[in-house]
Amino acid sequence: MASLKIQGRLWVLQRNGELISDIDTDMIFHNQYLAITDIAKMGQYAFDNLEGFKDFAKLAKPGDIVLAGDNFGSGSSRQQAVDCFTSLGVKAVIARSYGAIYKRNAINSAFPVITMPDAKASDFSHLETVVLDMEKGLLRDRKVEPMSGVQKDIFFAGGLFQYAETLKK
Amino acid sequence: MEAAMGRTLIQKIISKHGGGECAGGDVVWMDIDNRSARDFAGANVVGNLEKYGGDSPIADPEKTFFTFDCNVPANTIPYATNQHRIRLYAREQHLKVWDVNAGIGSHVVIEEGLAKPGTTTIGTDSHLNIMGAVGAFGQGMGDVDTAFAFKSGKIWFQVPESVKVTLKGMPAPGTEAKDVALAMLREFGSHTLLGKSVEVQGEWLDQAELSDCITFASLGTELGAIIILLPPNQKVLDAFSMKREEAVYADDDAVYEKEYTLDITGLTPLLAAPPNPHNVHAVSEYADTKVDGVFIGSCTNGSYADMAYAAKLLKGRKVADGVMLKVVPATRTTWMRLLHEGLLADLFDAGAIVSNAGCGGCASGQIGMTGSGEVQISTSNRNFTGKQGKGDTYLAGIGTAAASAVLGRIASVNELEEV
Numbered sequence: 001m002a003s004l005k006i007q008g009r010l011w012v013l014q015r016n017g018e019l020i021s022d023i024d025t026d027m028i029f030h031n032q033y034l035a036i037t038d039i040a041k042m043g044q045y046a047f048d049n050l051e052g053f054k055d056f057a058k059l060a061k062p063g064d065i066v067l068a069g070d071n072f073g074s075g076s077s078r079q080q081a082v083d084c085f086t087s088l089g090v091k092a093v094i095a096r097s098y099g100a101i102y103k104r105n106a107i108n109s110a111f112p113v114i115t116m117p118d119a120k121a122s123d124f125s126h127l128e129t130v131v132l133d134m135e136k137g138l139l140r141d142r143k144v145e146p147m148s149g150v151q152k153d154i155f156f157a158g159g160l161f162q163y164a165e166t167l168k169k
Numbered sequence: 170m171e172a173a174m175g176r177t178l179i180q181k182i183i184s185k186h187g188g189g190e191c192a193g194g195d196v197v198w199m200d201i202d203n204r205s206a207r208d209f210a211g212a213n214v215v216g217n218l219e220k221y222g223g224d225s226p227i228a229d230p231e232k233t234f235f236t237f238d239c240n241v242p243a244n245t246i247p248y249a250t251n252q253h254r255i256r257l258y259a260r261e262q263h264l265k266v267w268d269v270n271a272g273i274g275s276h277v278v279i280e281e282g283l284a285k286p287g288t289t290t291i292g293t294d295s296h297l298n299i300m301g302a303v304g305a306f307g308q309g310m311g312d313v314d315t316a317f318a319f320k321s322g323k324i325w326f327q328v329p330e331s332v333k334v335t336l337k338g339m340p341a342p343g344t345e346a347k348d349v350a351l352a353m354l355r356e357f358g359s360h361t362l363l364g365k366s367v368e369v370q371g372e373w374l375d376q377a378e379l380s381d382c383i384t385f386a387s388l389g390t391e392l393g394a395i396i397i398l399l400p401p402n403q404k405v406l407d408a409f410s411m412k413r414e415e416a417v418y419a420d421d422d423a424v425y426e427k428e429y430t431l432d433i434t435g436l437t438p439l440l441a442a443p444p445n446p447h448n449v450h451a452v453s454e455y456a457d458t459k460v461d462g463v464f465i466g467s468c469t470n471g472s473y474a475d476m477a478y479a480a481k482l483l484k485g486r487k488v489a490d491g492v493m494l495k496v497v498p499a500t501r502t503t504w505m506r507l508l509h510e511g512l513l514a515d516l517f518d519a520g521a522i523v524s525n526a527g528c529g530g531c532a533s534g535q536i537g538m539t540g541s542g543e544v545q546i547s548t549s550n551r552n553f554t555g556k557q558g559k560g561d562t563y564l565a566g567i568g569t570a571a572a573s574a575v576l577g578r579i580a581s582v583n584e585l586e587e588v
Binding site (some may be wrong): 154 | 195196197198217221222223225311313314316317320321323325364
């Protein structure tokens with residue numbers, strides 16, 4: 001059963017003490033790998049075009065959580081930029097804000113994307129173990145936006161189309 | 170507990186469609202009256218339904234349909250293949266297809282009375298928010314969300330914040346809906362209204378024809394707005410044979426995030442010069458620019474009234490030597506009316522090329538593209554580099570387009586009267 005309260009290591013995506021903003025879909029999952037359709041094979045390329053974090057896929061462990069700045073996932077509509085995290089067992093992304101299409105894609109595929117409007121790199125140490133409560137809206141002791149009702153519906157169903165099946169019962 | 174506040178038009182439409190007492194920022198499930206996909210991305214919608222749709226992929230065949238308008242009839246093998254894949258799927262699932270002869274899907278849905286005041290429509294056309302013209306919700310969506318709407322009859326949606334724009338005064342004679350829309354782009358650019366539901370009202374809109382409302386609302390996408398919503402005036406209600414109480418209106422005490430006033434008193438014709446729709450200037454600033462081609466049509470300016478106005482201006486006149494005039498009515502219904510009323514003859518006699526109904530100039534190559542250095546006046550909504558070819562595209566209204574075609578240079582409709 002998926003849970004709204006998770007614990008994991010926090011990847012603080014920062015540069016010069018600031019959370020990195022405008023991480024686009026080419027930095028998350030570069031377009032040279034777009035022919036890949038098997039989710040299991042996507043993880044190895046996650047962030048391999050993000051300066052400073054190119055070894056992310058090698059070092060990430062199942063259960064990890066990612067923290068970034070504004071406009072995470074801007075750019076193309078590619079679904080692989082969400083699925084590559086699922087592939088690695090990453091449990092959530094937290095960012096100050098998201099590209100609109102990225103947020104829709106992530107929610108539709110039951111991957112938790114959580115908004116933290118006042119996120120700061122200095123509030124956390126890189127790879128510290130934190131608790132993320134998506135029901136109450138807490139990352140360790142800091143406030144994040146809780147999951148919306150819609151997001152929870154899709155999250156617990158395991159995806160948008162799985163949710164459609166639950167509507168018929 | 171605060172007293173209940175008045176509610177905006179989009180909040181009321183969403184509430185009426187299962188969204189509850191929603192406020193701006195809320196994420197809600199909402200019921201969709203019209204679930205559509207066009208030939209662009211439609212095959213992906215079919216693919217999603219085949220993969221994830223299960224035993225009952227279509228919630229309600231009566232409310233679910235395809236509209237072909239991008240590449241009609243298909244002139245590339247991938248488009249032809251995708252269209253046929255859709256046809257076969259539609260046959261199997263008993264879904265209506267408005268095929269390559271029908272015209273622009275958004276206009277067909279309005280003409281058929283499906284998208285009437287207060288309804289909700291989604292599909293794979295980024296200009297489906299044009300439904301705001303009749304006080305209805307419309308939204309372009311990706312192939313996953315569209316397939317989900319086909320299967321469940323719902324989408325999830327983040328209720329946008331509402332802002333209100335009041336248009337003050339009346340434009341000068343010879344100024345049309347497109348010019349007023351361009352005045353919005355000049356005032357607000359592409360960021361100020363980003364992500365908002367924009368309710369617009371004013372003296373000019375109170376008397377606007379349905380076709381004017383469609384033209385005006387169609388530029389919402391270029392403004393970055395979720396939708397431009399116009400409270401239906403009497404003419405719009407009459408077009409759907411509806412009474413005022415059957416439509417949805419904002420409460421008188423509705424609360425808006427921001428309110429703006431735009432003075433359009435005495436407004437004269439405008440154009441959007443390359444390279445983007447908010448690079449708006451007076452037509453007179455470009456009066457010396459030689460024109461090579463003119464496109465009249467698109468979801469922005471392809472209605473019957475637009476075509477009839479073009480025919481009236483061109484009747485008894487000739488397109489200037491060396492200028493191509495391309496005309497594409499939005500729908501087959503409009504086309505037939507122009508034919509039977511003799512207006513096609515006026516366009517032809519003036520020298521126009523008239524093509525079958527569809528998106529025309531906005532869909533690559535449907536009625537030709539521009540080459541490097543070519544100057545085109547277009548009544549459509551996008552002039553980004555490459556959208557309509559390699560040339561320089563200027564967006565303008567019907568009057569400016571017709572006058573420029575006759576004079577062979579950028580000109581406003583008032584100059585045509587002297588010819």
